[in-house]
Amino acid sequence: MYRLMIVDDEPLTREYLKRYFQSCGGDWEVAAEAMDGSEAWELLQSRPVDVVITDIKMPVMNGLDLCKLVSERYPHMKLVILSGYDEFSFAREAIQYGVHDYLLKPIVKENLDETVRRIAADLDKARHEDLALRTLRSLSNDTTSQVIKHFLKAAVAENELEIKTLYPLMYRLNLSLIEAEGAVMMLDLDMHHLLHSSVPVSDVALFRFILHQVAGEIVQQEGLGTAFLDEHQQVCCLIAGDNEEEIRQRSSVLHEKTGNFMRQNTNWTVTSALGSAEDDVLKMHQSYYQARRAMYCRLLAGGDRLYVYAEQQPLLRRVGELEQSVASIQSVLLDGTELAPSLTVGGLVDLMEKRDGESIFRYGVLVIQHLAEIRQLQLRDSQQGEAAQLALAKLKNAVLSHPEDFSKEKAVSLLVEIVNLFRAANRVPDDEVRNEKSIVEQAKDYICSHYSEPLSLAHIAEKVGVSTAYLSNLFHKQMNESYIKFLTRVRMEQAARLLKLNPPEKVYDVARKVGYISVKHFSHVFKQYYGTPPGEYANPKS
Structure with a gap:
């Protein structure tokens, strides 16, 4: 059942809406009525509802002021405004307060039916997502760790179907894998040991499993990042740090400790490779492919060492x-x-x-x-x-x-x-041919409208109806930049606007409003983009 509040200074309108929702069966309950925004706001403190339907022009407190208060205090509450034709400019202004829909007076039943259907669908979706989230949050730390590892596996493989599922989940669980930068490190057994030992070929998988477990324990004990397996069962680690030098040092620690353990206990040696440092977890596939390239170096210069991609030109x-x-x-x-x-x-x-x-x-x-x-x-x-x-x-x-x-x-x-x-x-399979410019414009429009949400390339591609690879190539071709750079630019410009308000918004609030879980991560990206931390940007020294 959905709980509803009707706010209007016209008794006839309130009565019409009340009778309408009573006729909807048992799905809706009119939990409260009010004659103006002030009365409605007071009632909401003790009678929270799912939906507020409010007129715009009312005495004491108008509908716009009520919508503003509700959007700030109860952001998940749905808002519907009623307006006359001469009040359309007010209705447009109310959109910035998160108004779900608006209806013109006199109310047309067909329009009301459609609005109610949309709101009910949104409420159902939100309830199911909330139930799933609460269930996930009740799971063990081990299960949460598996979610992270599955996401990293999908991210480095550019498995957009899984990214589309797991990335919003990571966002809602507040699982930030990097605070500033991160890089993918790959570890592999030096297989020449197999040639000169009595180890059967079938046992190679066992020793790779041991390598994965050892690397995972060291990563956890030293607080270096997260160990995971890629889609080919290759041992990888996301190494997090404040900058490239710190990531390089942490990678050296992991390589040395893992290699020493494997050499002393199994006689196998280990070669590692480190890709580039990236400031977004959705760009880790770039670091991963560089690590894969760097791993080739052992054929040319020998194994049992760490190869850093940037140092092996x-x-x-x-x-x-x-x-x-x-x-x-x-x-x-x-x-x-x-x-x-x-x-x-x-x-x-x-x-x-x-x-x-x-x-x-x-x-x-x-x-x-x-x-x-x-x-x-x-x-x-x-x-x-x-x-x-x-x-x-x-x-x-x-x-x-x-x-x-x-x-x-x-x-x-x-x-x-x-x-x-x-x-x-x-x-x-071949991709379907469509107007390239139109596809990119649709993708840009979607990014500009949803930059505050967790956006992956797979999600955007689904919305515009093309494959992920096709959209990625097309975006580069039309925009001369990747979708992630465009998304970052949009987020940074919106963040700068919020920080320049008078008074400026808090850095924590700005970070969340432009799609960042971690304030530290947001501050790092903002400083890289504008050359100054967000706090100083909002309050420049005179």
């Missing part, structure tokens, strides 16, 4: 060639052509500085890992793990059987066999 030029070769091999898996494997694998073999058994094994592991990722995306089940284990066992046996230097032909033949274990088909 000379090596990264060679990494680019490796990426192209691996991408070519992955394309073989996607298009299924028969002649391509030997050509693409040959290109990778040409990049090897030497072709001894250990080098062949390292590069073969790289191929297996990337083909397993493609296979995983195609099958979404355990078959990809079985294919990877079979390929890894074949690679190990072949290298141990012929530990001497490989000829190019022999190396190519072995890696082609590996590729053929993963051959599968893949289909990628």
